[in-house]
Amino acid sequence: MLPPLTETAVEDLLTAGPVARGRLEWAVRGGHLRSRLPIANDRGESLELDFHISLDVPWKYTLQLMWAKRPIKRLDVRGSHVNHCDGSNTTWRFQTHKQPFKDRYDLGQAYTPGDIPDTNGTVVAPGEYQAVFQAFLAECGIRDDCVWVEPRVPAAQLSTRQGPR
């Protein structure tokens, strides 16, 4: 049986010496460039970090930590979100926000992180993907011992496909 997903269990797991090892491998799948990195940890739990970049809109990307295929922390760079779940209706439009797992709201309650490099505007600054990746690891308490490989973001596919006639 898998341990139940709770805030306490997530917190506890992230103190079990998580470490990102190996090398990022990128692959195109659907409309996204994707990388999945296993996160080693003392408990032997299945922990993975997903990094997805939109091919059509490369300034929008998502980093997500998964525990046994269950999302537990998500960082949505320049994404759109509304906190319906807590009744506040706080809204992000093309703005970076974080969604940690909460017992009450699952991933529904976002906040603006203060520990992520500047992602204002709609241009990916040189080195931004790596800086954001490293900041996300640090926020999750994951030691960074992996080899960073810069994603090769091709020209937006939508613009190269057949457009309106």
Added chain:
Amino acid sequence: MSDCVELVERYTEGLGQRFACRPLSRDNEVLLSTPYAYVDGDLLEVVAVVGSERLVLGDAGSALNRLELHGLNVEAPTVRRQMRAILHGFLVDLRDGRLEVEGSPEQSTDMLLRLVGAMREVDALRLLQPQPRPPRFEERLLTHLRARCTDVEERPTLTGRSGSRYRLTAAFGRRDPVYVQAVAGGRGESGVRSVNQAFRVFHDVDGQLSPERKLVVLSDDDQPWRREDLELLGTVAYVAGWWAPAALDDFLERRTAEHRLLFPEQTALPS
């Protein structure tokens, strides 16, 4: 009747205020953030390619991507079948992993509603995700070992004196690695098989490897271990228990221990 008109007017006015737009790299492309939300509060975003006579609206692959972010295999036959039904129902195309609708600019309202409907329905397919299973003991052990050291070879092979080749769980460390074998199943039938295999391997490679380079790690099984099996394994290797990780890590670091069993024997036996 006037209440109804007022209600609709208020709704559509509020709806209009909740759209936001960003230009994309080509002049005729924009990204729309819509007022419509997925169940987790993420707002649906739509790429619009605007021509004078034709309009293409698409999700830039986000609906399928979200399914994968929830651990769902979008290639699974059940998922594909359900997805086809949804796309058919909303008259939405799937192109290169993206949901898209195409029509004239005059049809934009209808097109957007169809696309939004399909995106949300596709997102709901996450409920088809099977209950994830806990990792097998061998995987857990490998994950633990990788957290301790960069030099972990997965499933190395060793050749015994008999000429038989064996695949073990891991080789830990760069120089003179410790060969590690995961053993799971306790006193059950699979546990006995697993113990027999570990004994066979480490007995057959005796002489090639010093004892401190042979390590069996027992799972913390529901069925406690048999004393005889612990004795047997202890004759050919050091034996650690998953329930005593500090002793396991200490052995991997120091490569020596006072006893072959790296835990108090009674902790592995039925109480």
